[in-house]
Amino acid sequence: MKIIDIAPGTKKVSDLIKVLKNRSTPAPDIEHMKKQLDPKKHDINDAGFRPDKPIKTDKGPDTVKVARVSVALQKKIIGLGSAFAFGNPVQLNTEIEKERKDLKELLKALKKVLKKNKTLSLDRKIYKVISSFTEIAEYWYVVPVDTPYKGYGFDSDFKIRVSLFNPKEGNKLFPIWDDKGDFVRFSREFTRYDIDNKPIEHFETFTDEERVLWKKSTTDQDWVEVSKSTFIYKKMPIVYGNQDEVDYYDVEDLIKEVEVLLSNFDDTIAYHAWPKIFINGKVVGFAKKGETGGIIEGAPNTDAKYLSWDHAPESVKLSLETKLRLINSLTSTPDISMDSMKSIGAESGFARKMLFMEPHLKVRDKEEIYIPYMERRYSIIKTLLGEINPKFKSIIDDLEIDPELTPYMIDDEEGALNLMTIATGGKQILSQKTAIARSGIVEDSEAEYDLILAEQKAASQEDVFGPGTV
Structure with missing residues (x-):
């Protein structure tokens, strides 16, 4: 599809870009999501949400700053989810006949492309961005080299590279699917800075035939074309991934309640951490600071007693533990602290498997997002390999790859060996x-x-x- 054919009849680039800014799914609220991921920007630190406390003193009205305890539970949920899903490399399952050496060579080249582009760490980053901002896109392309590149198992005049379009970094994404569910075009809006550090808006659109980049004119604020390239292989080199909500969406309110509870408790401790004495009557004299066996001297009928704080800490502890347990459960995030592991006896491999069952099931659920994502990535890489090495061009459809996520698990080799020894009747394995x-x-x-x-x-x-x- 030619980009100009998307909105036939439009005469101004600005009118065309208005059409290209349509998207098939609702745009995420990036600013709200950034706020959730930064504990310093949580509501608990907002004086409008939690105002400081006005008090009366001998000198007149004053204000006491209240405690503000923010916790980065959103980051923990996303970080552990990424580690479980992509702590191990994605498995590329294939069935290649022994005589198909050409397919083995293509698979080997594809794996080298993935390794050269550090996709093991790239996949973890992609997971974090999708879980934090609900979407991301990656762009695969070739760049020419001055001397033949041998990194893919053959001499090549090009390298295959990838760029991420991350919403956190200011990329506004505009994906479009047609009525058949085909991914037909993709656009992004972003800002670059000139040599004087002045921001210039840019807009970029991809189809299966071409890529066009525009920028805002500094004179009349209209859009002008910067560059245009054609894809002779008729495939849009964009991989797009998304999910409906952020990973912590269901527990946002619970996290806010935890922060309020901790802040209130911190305030209470500040008032009641040290013993206080209630006196009914008139005090004549106090003991000196540090005096052993010191007493308070009062007038006749004066009564003095310590204020006690008996049940409040237990109720706060119960409420806090319940909320944290709900947060972990609703997001399938295990508590893998040392104290927790010891308390449940997670030294054995079986105990760890039970502890990690929920996050492993979460990984299986996430496969609905990441398996199609990986399949499209491999399809694009195969196409590009066919372009830089013509002998691959006719066989790229013959190589079928089934990606598989392997959830992270702490190795238990001793338990596995014991199990296999029992299964073989005690024979050497x-x-x-x-x-x-x-x-x-x-x-x-x-x-x-x-x-x-x-x-x-x-x-x-x-x-x-x-x-x-x-």
Whole structure:
């Protein structure tokens, strides 16, 4: 599709861009989401939401600053979710016949493209952005090189690169699908700065045929074309991912209540942390500071007693623990602190699996977003590889890749070995050579194995002849 055909009849670029700014899904409230992710900008720190306390003093009215305790639970929910989903690399499952060496070479080149673009850390970032701002897009493209590049297993005049369009960084995204559900065009609006550090608005649109970049004119504020490129391979090089709500959407109010509860409790502690004495009557004299066995002297019929704070801390503790438990449960976020792990006996592999069941199920639920995302990414990379290496062009559709997310889990090799030993009736399941290689405590497992065999041979000869035998 040509971009000019999207809105036929429009004469001004500004009218065309108005059409291109339509999107198939509601735009996220980025500023609200940024506020939620920054504890310093939470409502608890807003004097309008939690005003300081007016008091009366001997000198007249005054104001006491109240406690403001903000917690970064939103970041924790998103960070742990990212670690569980992409703590391990995405598995690329394929079925390639032995004689199809060309497909194996294409798969190897695709994996090298992913590695060169650091997609292991890129995937974690993508998860965090989608979970925090509900959407993101990535743009795959080729850049020419001066000398042949050998990083993909063949000589190439181009490198394959990727750029993220992150809403947090000021990118406004405009994805469009047609009635058939096909991703037909994508636009983004962003700001760049000139040499005088003045902001200049830019607008960029992609279709399966071309990419056009405009910028706002500094004179008449109309849009002018900056660059235009054509895609001869007829594929839009954009991967777009989104979800309906942020990961912490269901617990925003609970987090706010936790912050209010902690702030109120902090204020209360400030007033009642040290013993206070209530006196009914007239005080004649006080004991000196630090005086042992000091007393308060009062007039006749004066009564003095300590103010006690008996049940309030327990009720606050119960309320706080209940809210935190609900937050973790509703977002499938486990409490993996050292105290928690010890209290539930999570030293065994089975206990850890039970602890991580909810976040693992959350990863499976997220596959509805990330499996189609990865499939489109691999499709674009295969197409680009076909463009920079013509021998791949006719086979890119023959290579089918099924991506699989592997939820993070702490290794329990001892438990796994015990289970396999029981399953085999107590028979040996690893050779000595394999065990040495997997131990990780020797540099050269082959040499170590040969040395062990030599020592065993020497020991067996000594056993045959016996000590002192002539």
